[in-house]
Amino acid sequence: MTVAVSFSGVTRHFGTVRAVDGVDLDIAEGEFFAMLGPSGSGKTTCLRLIAGFEQPTGGDIRLFGQSVRDVPPYRRAVNTVFQDYALFPHLNVLDNVAYGLMIAGKGKTERYRESEAALDLVALPGYGGRKPSELSGGQRQRVALARALVNKPRVLLLDEPLGALDLKLREQMQEELKSLQRQLCITFVFVTHDQGEALSMADRVAVFNQGRIVQVGSPEDIYYRPEVPFVADFVGSSNILPPILTGLSALAAIRPEALRLTDTGTPATVTAVNFLGAATRVALDANGSRMTALLPKGAVRPTVGASVKVSWDAADLHQMKGGA
Amino acid sequence: MTTAPGLGGRISDRLWRSPGLVVFLLLTPPALWLGVIYLGSLFALLAQSFFSIDEFSGMVNREFTLKTYAELFTPTNLDIILRTVVMATLVTIASAIIAFPIAYYAARYAKGRWKAVFYLGIMLPLWSSYLVKVYSWKLILAKEGIISWFFEVLHLTWLLDAFLAIPVIGGNSLSVSPTGTFIVFVYVWLPFMILPIQAALERVPTSMIEASGDLGAAPGQTFRHVLLPLALPGVIAGSIFTFSLTLGDYIIPQIVGTSARFIGLAVYQYQGTAGNIPLAAAFAVVPIVIMGFYLWWAKRRGAFDAL
Numbered sequence: 043m044t045v046a047v048s049f050s051g052v053t054r055h056f057g058t059v060r061a062v063d064g065v066d067l068d069i070a071e072g073e074f075f076a077m078l079g080p081s082g083s084g085k086t087t088c089l090r091l092i093a094g095f096e097q098p099t100g101g102d103i104r105l106f107g108q109s110v111r112d113v114p115p116y117r118r119a120v121n122t123v124f125q126d127y128a129l130f131p132h133l134n135v136l137d138n139v140a141y142g143l144m145i146a147g148k149g150k151t152e153r154y155r156e157s158e159a160a161l162d163l164v165a166l167p168g169y170g171g172r173k174p175s176e177l178s179g180g181q182r183q184r185v186a187l188a189r190a191l192v193n194k195p196r197v198l199l200l201d202e203p204l205g206a207l208d209l210k211l212r213e214q215m216q217e218e219l220k221s222l223q224r225q226l227c228i229t230f231v232f233v234t235h236d237q238g239e240a241l242s243m244a245d246r247v248a249v250f251n252q253g254r255i256v257q258v259g260s261p262e263d264i265y266y267r268p269e270v271p272f273v274a275d276f277v278g279s280s281n282i283l284p285p286i287l288t289g290l291s292a293l294a295a296i297r298p299e300a301l302r303l304t305d306t307g308t309p310a311t312v313t314a315v316n317f318l319g320a321a322t323r324v325a326l327d328a329n330g331s332r333m334t335a336l337l338p339k340g341a342v343r344p345t346v347g348a349s350v351k352v353s354w355d356a357a358d359l360h361q362m363k364g365g366a
Numbered sequence: 367m368t369t370a371p372g373l374g375g376r377i378s379d380r381l382w383r384s385p386g387l388v389v390f391l392l393l394t395p396p397a398l399w400l401g402v403i404y405l406g407s408l409f410a411l412l413a414q415s416f417f418s419i420d421e422f423s424g425m426v427n428r429e430f431t432l433k434t435y436a437e438l439f440t441p442t443n444l445d446i447i448l449r450t451v452v453m454a455t456l457v458t459i460a461s462a463i464i465a466f467p468i469a470y471y472a473a474r475y476a477k478g479r480w481k482a483v484f485y486l487g488i489m490l491p492l493w494s495s496y497l498v499k500v501y502s503w504k505l506i507l508a509k510e511g512i513i514s515w516f517f518e519v520l521h522l523t524w525l526l527d528a529f530l531a532i533p534v535i536g537g538n539s540l541s542v543s544p545t546g547t548f549i550v551f552v553y554v555w556l557p558f559m560i561l562p563i564q565a566a567l568e569r570v571p572t573s574m575i576e577a578s579g580d581l582g583a584a585p586g587q588t589f590r591h592v593l594l595p596l597a598l599p600g601v602i603a604g605s606i607f608t609f610s611l612t613l614g615d616y617i618i619p620q621i622v623g624t625s626a627r628f629i630g631l632a633v634y635q636y637q638g639t640a641g642n643i644p645l646a647a648a649f650a651v652v653p654i655v656i657m658g659f660y661l662w663w664a665k666r667r668g669a670f671d672a673l
Contacts, residue, residue, distance in 0.1 A: 095576050115579040128577035132595045141591070142581035193581065 044071040044106065046197050046229040047092055052101035054087050061087040063253035064101070069246075071106075071196075074223050074230045076240035078264075079250030080276065085233045088250075089199050092231065093122050106196065120197040121190035125205060127182045129174035135161070135185050136170030142193040160192035161185075163222070180211045187222075197229045204239065216243055237277045241265060249273050267360045268295050274362065281333040283359070293362045298323070300358035301335035303344060307353030312344045326352060408654075415647035426643060434644040438652065443632070447652055450629040453544075454612035457551040458559075458605045464552065465559040465604065466597075472560075473567035488557045496554065500621050503550045507541035507622065514539070537624060547623035551612050558607035566600025567593075602664045609660065613653035629653060 047069040054062040062084045069075045077085035090096040091103055094115035103110050110118060121142070129138050136157050137144075143153035154170075161167055164184035174182055183203060190198055200219075204212045220243050223230045234240050240247045241261040248258045249272070257269045264277050274280035274295040281296050287308055288294045303324070310328035322337045324344060335352065337343070344350050371379060381388050417426050418433045437443060472484040491499065506512050517526040530536040530543060537543030570593065578588040616630030627635070629649055636646035 093576075093580055095579075114584075115576070116582050116584050120580075122577070122580045124573045124577055126571065126573055128571065128573035130574065130577075130592060130596075141578070141583075145582045145587055145591075189581070 045069070045104070046071040046073070046106060047231065048104040048107075049088070049091075050102050050104075052088075052091065052103055053099045054084075054091060054096055055099045060253045062091065062098075065253075065255055067248060067255060067258065069197075069229060069231060071229055072227050074220070074232065074243060074245045076232045076234060076244035076247045077250060078234060078237060078240040078247050078277070080235055083250035084253040085235075085248075085250045086201060089122075089201055089231060089233045092197070093120055093199055094118050119195055120199055121193050121195035122199040122201065123183075123186045123190050123203045125201045125203065127174075127186040129182055129185055129189070131174055133174075134170065135166070135172050135174065135177070138174065138185060139170070139189045139192055141189060146193075157188070157192055160188040163191065164188045165218075179206055180215070183207065183215065187219075191222075191226070191228075195228065197231060200230060200232045202233055202235070204234075204236075212239075219243065241277070249277065251276075266297070269363050271295075271362060279334060282362075283333070284331055287328065287331060288356075288359055290359065290361050294359040295362060296354055296359050298334045298336040299338075300354050301326075301333065302353055303335065303337065303342070303350045304353045305351060307351040310350055310352050312346055312348045312350055315343060315346055317343075326350070328352060411647045411650055414643055415651050417644045417647075419642050419644055424641060434648045437645055438648055443649075446627050446629060446632050446649075449626060450613055450653075451656065453548065453551065453628065454609045456548060457555065457612045458608045460548070460552050461556050461559040461608045462563075462601055462605060465556060465563050466601075469560050469563035469567055469597075469600075470593075472564045473570075474572075488560055491553075492557055497617070499554060500550060500618055503546075503553065504541050504622050507539065507546045507549065509539035509541070511539075511541070541622055542624060544623055544626070547619055550618050550622045551615070554618065555608040555611050558611065559601075559604035562603035562607070563597055563600040566597045566603075570596045598667070602667070606657070606661070606664070610653065610657050613656065 045068045047067070049065045049067040052062055052065045053060065065084070065088060067088075077088060079085045087096060091098055092105070094110065094113060098111075105118065105120065130141065133141070136154060139157040139160050140153040143156060148156075158167070158170065161169060164187050166181060166184050166188070169177070169181070169185075174185065177185065183206075186203070203219075204215050207215060216239060219230070219232075232240070232244065241264065244261060246258060247261055247264050248255045249264060250256070251272050257264060257273045259267070264273060268274035268277065268280060271282050271293055274282055279298065281298060281301065283294045283296060285291060285293070299321075308328050310326040310333075312324055313327050313332075314323075314325040316323040316325075318336075320339060322339075322341070322343050324335045324337060326333050326335060333352070414426075415434060416430050416432070417428050418431045419425070420427050438447065468488075472481065476484045508514070514523070514526065517523050526540075529545075530539065535543065535545045535548075537546070540546045540549070574592060574596070575588060578592045579585070583591065614630050616628065616634045619626075619628045619631055629652055633646045633649045636642040636649065640646075
C-alpha cells in the first residue's frame with residue numbers, strides 16, 4: 043500500500059486557537075477518505091494544509107513520501123474542489139476547466155479537447171460556452187469537479203462540495219462522486235460535517251473534534267464501535283450507557299435499534315414517542331440516564347409517562363475507551 | 367375603527383396610496399439639477415462653441431460656424447491638447463500602478479483597525495484644501511526643497527541635475543518642470559484610483575486566488591489571469607476619475623511646472639482675459655469628446671458589466 047497523504051504530529055495554531063492540534067494520519071492511495079466533524083473541529087484546516095493554503099505550525103506532512111514543507115500550492119500534485127466552487131466569473135466554462143492546462147502550457151487544441159472530455163465525464167457535454175453565472179448550483183459543482191480532475195491530480199481534495207446542494211441533488215452527486223472515484227482510482231479526501239454523507243461514501247472516516255482526530259476507521263467501525271462518547275454522539279445518535287446500567291467498567295454505546303421494551307430489564311419512564319413511519323422512536327429516562335429506542339413497526343407503542351422496562355443483548359453493547 | 371387623521375396623517379395616507387407620487391417627489395430635485403443646471407449649461411457651452419469671434423471688434427458673432435473648431439487644429443492649440451492628453455494618460459497609468467498594491471493590501475490583508483487606518487490615510491488628504499496641498503508640493507519640489515536637500519545629503523545632486531537636464535521632462539528645478547506637474551497630479555488624484563480598485567478587489571473571494579494557485583498558477587500568473595481581469599472594472603472606474611480630472615484641471619499646471627499650457631488653463635484664459643468665449647467653449651468640448659471615446663472603449667472592454 044502506498045501512502046498518499048501522511049500527517050505526523052501536525053499542528054496549526056492561529057494565535058491562541060489550536061485549529062489542528064497534533065494530528066497523525068495516513069491516507070492510502072486510491073482511498074475514498076472522509077474527514078468528519080462539527081464546524082471548527084479542524085477538518086477543513088487539515089484539507090487546506092494538504093492543499094498548501096496553510097502551513098503547519100509544527101509536525102510534517104508528506105505527499106507520496108515527500109515532505110511538502112515550504113512547497114507552495116502551485117507545485118503540489120493535488121487539486122481542490124472548493125466549497126463555494128470558486129469558478130472564475132470572467133471565463134466561460136471551457137476556459138475554467140482548461141485553466142490548469144493553460145497554466146501548464148498546453149496548446150489550445152489539446153487543452154480544449156481534454157477539457158471537453160472532462161465536461162463529458164461530469165455529464166455536462168456542450169456547456170463549455172456558458173458563463174458560470176448561467177449555471178445552476180449543481181452544474182457549477184460539476185464544473186469545479188471537472189476543472190480539478192482535468193489536471194489528473196494524484197489526490198483530489200473536496201471541501202464540503204455538496205453542502206450547497208438540495209437533498210435530492212446531493213444524493214445523486216454522492217453516487218456519482220463514488221463511481222467517479224472508483225473509475226479514476228484517484229485518492230479522494232472529502233471534508234464534511236454530514237455523518238450520513240461520510241458513512242455512505244467513504245472507505246474510511248476520520249472523526250475530528252477540537253483539532254484532534256478522535257477516531258479513524260471504516261464506516262462500520264465508526265457507526266457500531268465508537269471509541270469515545272463524542273463519536274457515539276456525533277455519528278448518529280448512539281445511546282451512551284453508564285457502567286451502573288451495564289455492569290461494564292466504562293461507558294458503553296448501543297444503537298437505538300438494539301434496545302427493546304420487554305417485561306424484565308432496566309426500569310425507565312417514557313418521555314416522548316415519535317412515529318417515524320418505518321419505526322417508532324421512544325425517548326426514555328432510566329433513573330437519570332437518557333436513551334432512545336427505535337422500535338420496529340408492529341411493536342407495542344407505549345404512551346408518554348408510562349413505566350416500562352428496557353433490555354438489550356450484551357453483544358450489542360460496545361465498551362468505549364476511558365473511564366466513566 | 368378609524369379616527370379622522372390630521373393634516374400630517376392625511377399627507378402620509380395620500381403618499382402611502384400612491385407610490386408613484388413619492389418617486390416623483392424624490393426624483394424631481396435631482397432631475398431638475400441634472401437636467402436644467404448641468405445639461406442646460408452643457409448645451410449652452412456646446413452652442414457657444416459653434417459661434418466665432420470677430421477679430422477686429424472682439425465681439426461674439428452668433429452665427430453657426432465650424433471656424434472655431436478649425437482653430438483648435440492650429441499648431442499652438444494642438445500642442446496644448448496633445449500635452450494635456452499625454453499628461454492625463456501618464457498620470458492615469460502611474461496612479462494605477464501605485465494604487466494597485468495599496469488597494470490590494472487594503473482589500474486582502476487590512477482588518478479591523480488597520481482598515482480604518484487605511485481609509486483615514488486615503489481620505490485625509492481629500493479633506494484638506496486642494497490649494498494647500500499643491501502649494502506644499504511646490505515647496506517640496508523647489509530648488510531649496512526637501513527633495514533637493516535629500517539628494518544633496520546622499521551626494522546624488524549630480525543625478526538630480528542630470529535628470530533635470532533631460533529636455534522635455536526636465537527644467538530648472540522639479541517645481542518648474544513637467545515632472546513636477548506630473549508628480550503633483552498623481553499625488554492629488556491617487557485616492558480616486560485607490561478606492562475603486564479596492565472596492566473591486568474586495569469583491570474577489572480569497573478562494574478564487576487559492577483556486578488559481580491550486581490549479582498550478584504561480585502568483586504572477588494568478589495576478590495576470592485572475593486578479594487583474596477581475597479588478598479591471600475598478601481600474602477603469604479609477605482611470606475615468608484620474609483621466610478626466612487631469613484633463614480638466616487648470617490650477618496645478620499654473621502653480622507647479624513650466625509655463626506650457628494645458629486645456630483647462632487655455633479654457634480659463636480664453637473665457638477670462640482673452641474674452642474669446644467660443645474658443646474656450648470649443649476647448650472645453652475636447653475633454654468631453656475624449657472622455658466619450660474613452661467610456662465607449664471601456665464599455666466595450668466590459669468594464670461596466672459588473673455594475
